[in-house]
């Protein structure tokens with residue numbers, strides 16, 4: 001595949017940018033990941049549709065990302081086309097109790113829009129560094145709130161490359177999971193419903209909540225938040241800590257001494273380092289407690 005030629009064909013079709021051999025470490029919060037062959041930052045949902053159509057016609061593999069805050073991209077990078085749903089699809093509008101937002105808007109922006117409008121239910125979103133699309137895929141949540149509590153519907157591109165509106169019920173949400181992890185749909189727009197709540201109360205609760213997060217979470221090193229899902233009725237962080245996993249290190253990847261479910265990139269960590277550390281932690285917890293830890297982060301690309 002001649003990447004420069006493909007990019008040359010794509011550029012006139014799209015409003016957004018098209019890059020070749022773009023390092024995914026620039027697009028993941030872990031700051032890890034090799035190059036994507038073709039990297040597209042679309043502007044508007046029609047751009048996404050045109051890029052997907054092109055990829056399908058040419059038989060190019062397709063990967064969609066949001067803010068890369070739940071992604072481990074392997075060191076060999078991603079073959080084919082990566083579409084980042086970001087600033088080009090990030091408009092937010094509020095009408096009554098409803099908020100409509102592009103899937104590239106960020107959770108803290110959604111929380112801020114709700115706060116300004118005096119709408120409750122979105123407080124949990126203030127501290128999570130994900131796009132709305134990624135948040136829907138992951139059913140992101142924190143502190144007793146999650147996407148499924150306030151989402152109304154999403155507009156997606158389906159497998160036929162057509163725009164389809166899906167209701168919350170159709171998204172089959174459960175803990176850190178949704179239909180969009182099984183279907184290759186691309187989330188483009190989101191609709192949410194809040195409830196009237198005093199602005200001063202929302203502001204105070206948000207401040208308290210952000211302060212609590214800051215005190216519990218490691219600061220200063222690139223990371224992807226929680227690496228493992230919590231097993232039913234338990235906490236992955238507690239299990240890893242009790243199995244003496246805190247501070248384990250492979251290369252520049254370290255299990256945070258502050259929060260055992262976080263792996264930090266202390267500078268030059270590679271995906272190989274992180275994956276090797278993940279295996280060690282899983283082995284440790286399995287040996288000690290007989291519990292299998294499953295990944296919350298999504299692993300993409302090749303070695």
Ligand SMILES: Cc1cc2nc3c(=O)[nH]c(=O)nc-3n(C[C@H](O)[C@H](O)[C@H](O)COP(=O)(O)OP(=O)(O)OC[C@H]3O[C@@H](n4cnc5c(N)ncnc54)[C@H](O)[C@@H]3O)c2cc1C
Nearest residue numbers: 066067068069070130131133134135137140141142187225
């Ligand atoms: C410091 C920190 C704190 C965090 N705290 C929390 C927390 O409290 N609670 C929590 O739940 N998570 C937390 N996370 C994890 C992460 O922010 C969430 O999972 C977030 O929802 C991921 O969104 P994203 O846009 O970064 O998605 P990405 O990481 O880019 O992608 C995640 C998955 O969604 C897919 N995807 C992304 N966008 C789309 C789209 N538009 N259409 C289709 N598929 C898409 C990707 O292919 C991938 O499989 C934290 C992460 C960090 C770094």
